[in-house]
Amino acid sequence: MRCDTDFLIDYTKMFTNKTIIITGASSGIGKMLAIRLAEKRMKLVIAARDKQRLEDVAKVCRSKGSEAVVVVADVANKKACKKIVDEAVNTFGGIDILVNNAGITMWADFETVSNLEALEQIMQVNFFGSMYLTHFALPYLIQSKGQIVGVSSLTGKTGIPTRSIYAASKHAMAGFFDSLRIELKEKGVAVTMIYPGFVSSEVRERALNGEGIPLGKSPVMEKEVMTVEECVRLMLPVIEKRKRELVMTTRAKVGLWLKMFAPEITDNIALKAIKKGK
Numbered sequence: 001m002r003c004d005t006d007f008l009i010d011y012t013k014m015f016t017n018k019t020i021i022i023t024g025a026s027s028g029i030g031k032m033l034a035i036r037l038a039e040k041r042m043k044l045v046i047a048a049r050d051k052q053r054l055e056d057v058a059k060v061c062r063s064k065g066s067e068a069v070v071v072v073a074d075v076a077n078k079k080a081c082k083k084i085v086d087e088a089v090n091t092f093g094g095i096d097i098l099v100n101n102a103g104i105t106m107w108a109d110f111e112t113v114s115n116l117e118a119l120e121q122i123m124q125v126n127f128f129g130s131m132y133l134t135h136f137a138l139p140y141l142i143q144s145k146g147q148i149v150g151v152s153s154l155t156g157k158t159g160i161p162t163r164s165i166y167a168a169s170k171h172a173m174a175g176f177f178d179s180l181r182i183e184l185k186e187k188g189v190a191v192t193m194i195y196p197g198f199v200s201s202e203v204r205e206r207a208l209n210g211e212g213i214p215l216g217k218s219p220v221m222e223k224e225v226m227t228v229e230e231c232v233r234l235m236l237p238v239i240e241k242r243k244r245e246l247v248m249t250t251r252a253k254v255g256l257w258l259k260m261f262a263p264e265i266t267d268n269i270a271l272k273a274i275k276k277g278k
């Protein structure tokens with residue numbers, strides 16, 4: 001929570017020597033976040049499924065002077081989530097920040113969806129994975145008066161066509177973490193939610209179609225959307241100052257404001273963005 005004496009706090013030192021778990025750190029936003037935090041000498045626990053990619057990220061982080069531990073884990077699996085937390089505690093003695101960033105998406109009109117398991121998989125990774133990790137990390141976060149960061153999406157704030165199940169998983173994250181924020185306030189644990197718009201990464205290449213098969217090619221003009229560097233640049237001060245949330249783009253801020261009294265205009269903005277691919 002912000003207070004009148006906040007200006008006295010040197011936020012640039014808030015990260016130094018703290019232990020942070022970042023899921024989905026083998027690629028995109030999570031990878032860039034790990035690298036930027038390594039520059040701030042954080043103790044990093046980076047998790048995802050691709051061991052080689054994680055090792056490559058860890059190498060970069062270590063070259064910047066930070067300690068980095070790799071945990072190969074599928075966050076859809078409860079035991080794997082416990083393993084991530086155990087590794088952090090056994091190696092560094094506690095946890096200060098948990099970043100629930102691992103995520104997958106689907107890009108399909110709901111009427112074309114034939115693979116119901118694919119729908120469950122999206123929910124399992126994006127929502128249940130974040131919830132399992134938070135469950136196992138919570139005693140340590142309470143001990144450290146730490147912070148939970150949830151990487152949601154604008155689809156966690158408003159419905160977007162072609163993204164219904166993804167939007168459901170990100171709305172679920174928002175409801176869960178907004179509730180936890182209130183529960184944990186008196187225990188000194190902050191909850192920060194991040195709502196990016198389009199960010200250029202592999203997420204859409206990997207997005208599942210209605211049959212549960214990766215698209216292989218992004219339907220978005222990746223060169224014209226926000227870079228991961230910019231996304232992480234915007235995230236860092238918000239995490240550092242333990243703010244409540246970050247909505248990233250002006251279009252999103254205007255759209256969410258309009259939603260309060262003219263929601264059909266916001267629906268049209270969402271439809272246009274999907275049709276234009278940016």
Ligand SMILES: NC(=O)c1ccc[n+]([C@@H]2O[C@H](COP(=O)([O-])OP(=O)(O)OC[C@H]3O[C@@H](n4cnc5c(N)ncnc54)[C@H](OP(=O)(O)O)[C@@H]3O)[C@@H](O)[C@H]2O)c1
Nearest residue numbers: 024026027028029048049050074075103153199201202203
């Ligand atoms: N890019 C965007 O436009 C955008 C916009 C809004 C929100 N977001 C959110 O930002 C987060 C990061 O996405 P990104 O854009 O950086 O995409 P990305 O480049 O595809 O990265 C996703 C990361 O999640 C990991 N992951 C996927 N499934 C996993 C699983 N079952 N267990 C563990 N790790 C898993 C991937 O690693 P492995 O494959 O190695 O497991 C990868 O490291 C996601 O939550 C996404 O929903 C992205």
